[in-house]
Amino acid sequence: MSDGQRHRVRLKDAPTEWEVAHGDTILRAALRAGVPFPYECNSGGCGSCRFTPLEGRVEELWPDAPGLSRRDIRKGRKLACQCRPTSDLTIEARLENERPPAPAPRRFQARYLGRDRLTADMAEFHFAPDAAAAFLPGQYAMIAIPGIGERAYSFSGHPAEAGARLSFIIKRTPDGRASNWLFDQLREGDELAMDAPYGLAHLRDTGRDLVLIAGGSGLSPVLSIARAATTDPAFAGRTAHLFYGGRGPADICTPALVRELGGGGAGLLCRNAISDPRQAADWGGPVGMIHELVARELNDLARHDFYFCGPPPMTEAVRRMLMLDHKVPFGQLHYDRFF
Numbered sequence: 001m002s003d004g005q006r007h008r009v010r011l012k013d014a015p016t017e018w019e020v021a022h023g024d025t026i027l028r029a030a031l032r033a034g035v036p037f038p039y040e041c042n043s044g045g046c047g048s049c050r051f052t053p054l055e056g057r058v059e060e061l062w063p064d065a066p067g068l069s070r071r072d073i074r075k076g077r078k079l080a081c082q083c084r085p086t087s088d089l090t091i092e093a094r095l096e097n098e099r100p101p102a103p104a105p106r107r108f109q110a111r112y113l114g115r116d117r118l119t120a121d122m123a124e125f126h127f128a129p130d131a132a133a134a135f136l137p138g139q140y141a142m143i144a145i146p147g148i149g150e151r152a153y154s155f156s157g158h159p160a161e162a163g164a165r166l167s168f169i170i171k172r173t174p175d176g177r178a179s180n181w182l183f184d185q186l187r188e189g190d191e192l193a194m195d196a197p198y199g200l201a202h203l204r205d206t207g208r209d210l211v212l213i214a215g216g217s218g219l220s221p222v223l224s225i226a227r228a229a230t231t232d233p234a235f236a237g238r239t240a241h242l243f244y245g246g247r248g249p250a251d252i253c254t255p256a257l258v259r260e261l262g263g264g265g266a267g268l269l270c271r272n273a274i275s276d277p278r279q280a281a282d283w284g285g286p287v288g289m290i291h292e293l294v295a296r297e298l299n300d301l302a303r304h305d306f307y308f309c310g311p312p313p314m315t316e317a318v319r320r321m322l323m324l325d326h327k328v329p330f331g332q333l334h335y336d337r338f339f
């Protein structure tokens with residue numbers, strides 16, 4: 001029942017329903033209630049959260065979001081991450097089989113502590129949350145950028161530190177509004193609103209070795225996974241292979257980060273490649289796409305669990321290589337595309 005502030009969303013032909021508080025999207029309210037609504041980016045880019053409204057009204061936050069195709073729009077489909085109900089609602093959607101991982105997402109404030117420079121256009125930003133925050137390695141937060149809107153940024157730190165410190169590796173996007181605001185306008189002591197944790201590409205313990213693959217700021221979640229797996233005794237005796245790709249040698253910031261990783265868990269092997277052949281003379285290491293290096297360096301890929309993050313063309317190349325060329329089962333692939 002609507003009370004003006006809250007509306008109920010009901011799934012057609014299923015007993016599932018949940019309440020959406022004022023200001024929340026259909027997707028976020030579902031995840032807070034433990035409803036396994038399908039999603040990936042929470043940002044309007046991937047299209048995983050499509051649904052069809054059958055009864056009731058919604059407000060669309062980003063009607064032109066790229067996650068909807070022309071055909072979707074013709075068929076009246078919407079994105080749950082970009083819709084707020086304005087009345088009680090009945091919808092058609094296919095849920096996931098598994099419940100979303102705990103902890104459920106919640107909103108909090110976080111005070112900016114400062115940042116460590118990693119490259120000319122990438123830094124690790126640190127914040128202190130005002131209440132105990134929690135996440136699984138590989139998950140991300142939605143950060144509200146004043147006057148601009150929310151953006152997804154993946155946690156880079158160890159989850160055990162989350163109560164006191166939350167870190168994110170952020171890259172400046174040329175002409176990007178949020179990323180440039182974070183680099184140029186954010187001052188120590190400023191508070192930002194966050195909503196977290198989100199994301200399904202989180203670390204799982206299956207007994208297999210891990211392969212972590214990242215390009216650019218995709219390093220953020222992959223570093224969090226490396227920080228957790230190398231210190232967790234449950235991963236002792238296993239190997240975490242970290243592959244990092246940048247355009248030129250100046251982008252390769254992993255050596256210093258890897259030196260600081262703790263012990264007691266998985267052993268870490270880090271390999272890097274650059275993609276710009278014109279910079280090869282200053283490098284002396286592998287040149288080419290990062291997924292090509294993975295295929296060259298590792299045997300029997302299907303014996304590993306894969307975690308990979310970065311720009312969509314990079315994640316798509318990794319996914320195709322693993323599934324089509326090496327027959328790695330889809331259940332062993334965990335990835336986030338940074339739309």
Ligand SMILES: Cc1cc2nc3c(=O)[nH]c(=O)nc-3n(C[C@H](O)[C@H](O)[C@H](O)COP(=O)(O)OP(=O)(O)OC[C@H]3O[C@@H](n4cnc5c(N)ncnc54)[C@H](O)[C@@H]3O)c2cc1C
Nearest residue numbers: 041043062152153154170171176177178179217220338339
């Ligand atoms: C799951 C996930 C995790 C990510 N993790 C990281 C990370 O750890 N580090 C990092 O540097 N980047 C990360 N990103 C990318 C990040 O969220 C931003 O897209 C990036 O910083 C560029 O934002 P911008 O505002 O600077 O660029 P802009 O070009 O100004 O904005 C681009 C982004 O803004 C969003 N957007 C544009 N218009 C609208 C609109 N009308 N309404 C709502 N949204 C809109 C879209 O998401 C789009 O991709 C992640 C993205 C995703 C999806």
Ligand code: FES
Nearest residue numbers: 042046047067081
């Ligand atoms: S989760 Fe809604 S478009 Fe990606």
